[in-house]
Amino acid sequence: DQQVKQNSPSLSVQEGRISILNCDYTNSMFDYFLWYKKYPAEGPTFLISISSIKDKNEDGRFTVFLNKSAKHLSLHIVPSQPGDSAVYFCAASATSNTGKLIFGQGTTLQVKP
Protein backbone atom coordinates (compact mmCIF):
# COMPACT_ATOMS: atom_id res chain seq x y z
CA ASP A 1 0.00 0.00 0.00
CA GLN A 2 1.86 3.03 -1.31
CA GLN A 3 0.71 5.95 0.84
CA VAL A 4 2.85 8.50 -1.01
CA LYS A 5 3.11 8.28 -4.78
CA GLN A 6 5.22 10.03 -7.34
CA ASN A 7 3.83 8.83 -10.63
CA SER A 8 6.48 10.35 -12.88
CA PRO A 9 9.76 8.44 -12.65
CA SER A 10 11.59 11.09 -14.65
CA LEU A 11 11.34 14.64 -15.94
CA SER A 12 13.53 16.54 -18.37
CA VAL A 13 13.44 20.34 -18.70
CA GLN A 14 15.52 23.02 -20.34
CA GLU A 15 17.70 25.27 -18.23
CA GLY A 16 15.83 28.43 -17.25
CA ARG A 17 12.39 26.85 -17.57
CA ILE A 18 10.07 25.71 -14.80
CA SER A 19 10.28 22.20 -13.34
CA ILE A 20 7.10 20.84 -11.76
CA LEU A 21 7.30 17.67 -9.71
CA ASN A 22 4.10 16.08 -8.45
CA CYS A 23 3.19 13.92 -5.49
CA ASP A 24 -0.05 12.32 -4.29
CA TYR A 25 -0.87 10.85 -0.91
CA THR A 26 -3.68 8.75 0.48
CA ASN A 27 -3.41 9.00 4.27
CA SER A 28 -5.50 11.89 5.61
CA MET A 29 -3.54 11.76 8.88
CA PHE A 30 -0.48 13.25 7.17
CA ASP A 31 -0.05 16.85 8.25
CA TYR A 32 3.48 17.69 7.26
CA PHE A 33 5.06 17.30 3.84
CA LEU A 34 8.64 17.58 2.69
CA TRP A 35 10.74 17.46 -0.44
CA TYR A 36 14.20 15.94 -0.39
CA LYS A 37 16.84 16.04 -3.09
CA LYS A 38 19.32 13.23 -3.60
CA TYR A 39 22.53 13.06 -5.58
CA PRO A 40 24.17 9.70 -6.38
CA ALA A 41 26.10 8.14 -3.48
CA GLU A 42 24.81 10.76 -1.06
CA GLY A 43 21.98 10.75 1.44
CA PRO A 44 18.82 12.77 0.78
CA THR A 45 19.05 16.44 1.73
CA PHE A 46 16.11 18.48 2.90
CA LEU A 47 14.85 21.02 0.40
CA ILE A 48 11.55 22.52 1.51
CA SER A 49 8.52 21.61 3.59
CA ILE A 50 4.92 22.61 4.14
CA SER A 51 2.49 22.18 6.98
CA SER A 52 -1.08 21.13 6.26
CA ILE A 53 -2.34 24.47 7.58
CA LYS A 54 -0.76 26.20 4.59
CA ASP A 55 -1.28 25.83 0.87
CA LYS A 56 1.97 27.35 -0.31
CA ASN A 57 5.52 27.74 0.92
CA GLU A 58 8.27 29.49 -0.99
CA ASP A 59 12.04 29.48 -0.54
CA GLY A 60 14.02 31.19 -3.26
CA ARG A 61 13.59 29.28 -6.51
CA PHE A 62 11.59 26.53 -4.82
CA THR A 63 7.87 26.64 -4.09
CA VAL A 64 5.73 23.84 -2.71
CA PHE A 65 1.97 23.86 -3.21
CA LEU A 66 -0.43 21.74 -1.18
CA ASN A 67 -3.98 20.85 -2.24
CA LYS A 68 -5.43 19.01 0.75
CA SER A 69 -8.78 18.26 -0.84
CA ALA A 70 -7.03 16.53 -3.73
CA LYS A 71 -4.33 15.06 -1.46
CA HIS A 72 -1.79 16.42 -3.88
CA LEU A 73 1.37 18.47 -3.60
CA SER A 74 3.80 19.82 -6.12
CA LEU A 75 7.27 21.30 -6.15
CA HIS A 76 8.01 24.12 -8.57
CA ILE A 77 11.58 25.07 -9.41
CA VAL A 78 11.97 28.37 -11.25
CA PRO A 79 14.27 28.91 -13.02
CA SER A 80 15.68 25.40 -13.32
CA GLN A 81 19.46 25.06 -13.32
CA PRO A 82 21.69 22.14 -14.40
CA GLY A 83 22.78 21.73 -10.76
CA ASP A 84 19.17 20.90 -9.90
CA SER A 85 19.55 17.59 -11.74
CA ALA A 86 18.97 14.95 -9.06
CA VAL A 87 16.35 12.57 -7.70
CA TYR A 88 13.57 14.35 -5.82
CA PHE A 89 11.60 12.57 -3.13
CA CYS A 90 8.31 13.67 -1.69
CA ALA A 91 7.78 12.64 1.94
CA ALA A 92 4.95 12.91 4.44
CA SER A 93 4.56 12.54 8.15
CA ALA A 94 1.86 12.64 10.79
CA THR A 95 2.62 14.70 13.90
CA SER A 96 1.51 11.82 16.05
CA ASN A 97 4.27 9.67 14.57
CA THR A 98 7.11 11.91 15.80
CA GLY A 99 8.93 12.35 12.55
CA LYS A 100 8.62 8.97 10.85
CA LEU A 101 8.72 9.84 7.15
CA ILE A 102 6.86 8.03 4.40
CA PHE A 103 8.57 8.58 1.06
CA GLY A 104 7.41 8.43 -2.53
CA GLN A 105 9.35 6.51 -5.16
CA GLY A 106 11.21 9.56 -6.40
CA THR A 107 11.37 11.53 -9.65
CA THR A 108 14.65 11.93 -11.52
CA LEU A 109 14.96 15.49 -12.79
CA GLN A 110 17.34 16.30 -15.60
CA VAL A 111 17.93 19.95 -16.42
CA LYS A 112 19.57 20.37 -19.81
CA PRO A 113 21.88 23.32 -20.46
Next chain:
Amino acid sequence: GAGVSQTPSNKVTEKGKYVELRCDPISGHTALYWYRQSLGQGPEFLIYFQGTGAADDSGLPNDRFFAVRPEGSVSTLKIQRTERGDSAVYLCASSLLPGGEQFFGPGTRLTVL
Protein backbone atom coordinates in the same frame (compact mmCIF):
# COMPACT_ATOMS: atom_id res chain seq x y z
CA GLY B 1 30.37 20.33 12.51
CA ALA B 2 30.31 16.83 11.11
CA GLY B 3 27.19 15.44 9.54
CA VAL B 4 25.73 11.98 9.96
CA SER B 5 28.29 9.32 9.15
CA GLN B 6 27.72 5.67 8.34
CA THR B 7 30.14 2.78 8.19
CA PRO B 8 30.93 0.82 6.19
CA SER B 9 29.99 2.62 2.98
CA ASN B 10 29.75 -0.73 1.21
CA LYS B 11 29.25 -4.21 2.59
CA VAL B 12 29.21 -7.40 0.56
CA THR B 13 28.24 -10.57 2.38
CA GLU B 14 27.02 -14.05 1.66
CA LYS B 15 23.52 -15.33 2.21
CA GLY B 16 23.07 -16.51 5.76
CA LYS B 17 25.77 -14.31 7.30
CA TYR B 18 25.37 -11.73 10.05
CA VAL B 19 26.06 -8.03 9.42
CA GLU B 20 26.26 -4.89 11.51
CA LEU B 21 25.80 -1.40 10.10
CA ARG B 22 26.86 1.62 12.12
CA CYS B 23 25.46 5.13 12.30
CA ASP B 24 27.07 8.14 13.98
CA PRO B 25 24.46 10.89 14.27
CA ILE B 26 25.10 14.60 14.54
CA SER B 27 26.30 15.38 18.04
CA GLY B 28 23.46 16.35 20.33
CA HIS B 29 20.70 14.97 18.13
CA THR B 30 18.29 13.01 20.29
CA ALA B 31 16.28 11.33 17.54
CA LEU B 32 17.74 8.74 15.19
CA TYR B 33 16.03 6.98 12.29
CA TRP B 34 16.92 4.03 10.09
CA TYR B 35 15.52 3.69 6.56
CA ARG B 36 16.10 1.19 3.79
CA GLN B 37 16.13 2.14 0.12
CA SER B 38 15.74 -0.56 -2.48
CA LEU B 39 16.57 0.05 -6.13
CA GLY B 40 14.09 2.39 -7.79
CA GLN B 41 12.20 3.05 -4.57
CA GLY B 42 12.13 5.77 -1.98
CA PRO B 43 13.53 5.27 1.51
CA GLU B 44 11.37 3.00 3.66
CA PHE B 45 11.15 3.58 7.41
CA LEU B 46 12.58 0.85 9.64
CA ILE B 47 12.98 2.13 13.20
CA TYR B 48 13.13 5.32 15.25
CA PHE B 49 15.06 5.95 18.47
CA GLN B 50 14.38 8.67 20.97
CA GLY B 51 17.44 8.65 23.18
CA THR B 52 18.40 5.07 23.96
CA GLY B 53 15.01 3.51 23.42
CA ALA B 54 13.32 2.37 20.24
CA ALA B 55 10.18 4.50 20.15
CA ASP B 56 8.84 2.97 16.93
CA ASP B 57 10.14 -0.25 15.35
CA SER B 58 7.07 -0.87 13.21
CA GLY B 59 9.10 -0.79 9.99
CA LEU B 60 11.45 -3.66 10.82
CA PRO B 61 10.51 -6.35 8.27
CA ASN B 62 11.00 -9.36 10.54
CA ASP B 63 12.85 -10.61 13.61
CA ARG B 64 16.14 -10.98 11.70
CA PHE B 65 16.48 -7.20 11.97
CA PHE B 66 17.44 -5.54 15.23
CA ALA B 67 18.86 -2.15 16.16
CA VAL B 68 20.41 -0.68 19.29
CA ARG B 69 21.47 2.71 20.54
CA PRO B 70 22.90 1.92 23.98
CA GLU B 71 24.27 5.35 24.91
CA GLY B 72 21.85 7.52 23.00
CA SER B 73 24.27 8.46 20.25
CA VAL B 74 25.79 5.80 17.95
CA SER B 75 23.36 3.22 16.63
CA THR B 76 23.95 -0.21 15.13
CA LEU B 77 21.56 -2.00 12.81
CA LYS B 78 22.03 -5.75 13.00
CA ILE B 79 20.80 -8.22 10.41
CA GLN B 80 20.94 -11.96 11.10
CA ARG B 81 20.85 -14.74 8.50
CA THR B 82 20.97 -12.27 5.63
CA GLU B 83 18.93 -12.97 2.52
CA ARG B 84 19.40 -11.70 -1.03
CA GLY B 85 16.28 -9.58 -0.59
CA ASP B 86 18.03 -7.62 2.15
CA SER B 87 20.27 -6.03 -0.49
CA ALA B 88 19.62 -2.30 -0.40
CA VAL B 89 21.06 1.01 0.75
CA TYR B 90 20.53 1.45 4.48
CA LEU B 91 20.17 5.10 5.43
CA CYS B 92 20.46 6.65 8.85
CA ALA B 93 19.10 10.09 9.78
CA SER B 94 19.15 12.15 12.93
CA SER B 95 17.24 15.17 14.15
CA LEU B 96 17.74 17.49 17.08
CA LEU B 97 14.29 16.70 18.42
CA PRO B 98 11.57 14.25 17.38
CA GLY B 99 9.74 15.63 14.37
CA GLY B 100 12.55 18.03 13.55
CA GLU B 101 14.43 18.24 10.27
CA GLN B 102 16.13 14.95 9.54
CA PHE B 103 19.71 14.97 8.34
CA PHE B 104 20.69 11.88 6.40
CA GLY B 105 23.97 10.06 6.20
CA PRO B 106 25.35 8.80 2.88
CA GLY B 107 24.09 5.28 3.52
CA THR B 108 25.58 1.80 3.59
CA ARG B 109 25.12 -0.22 0.42
CA LEU B 110 24.55 -3.83 1.47
CA THR B 111 24.87 -6.57 -1.12
CA VAL B 112 23.94 -10.12 -0.18
CA LEU B 113 25.29 -12.68 -2.63
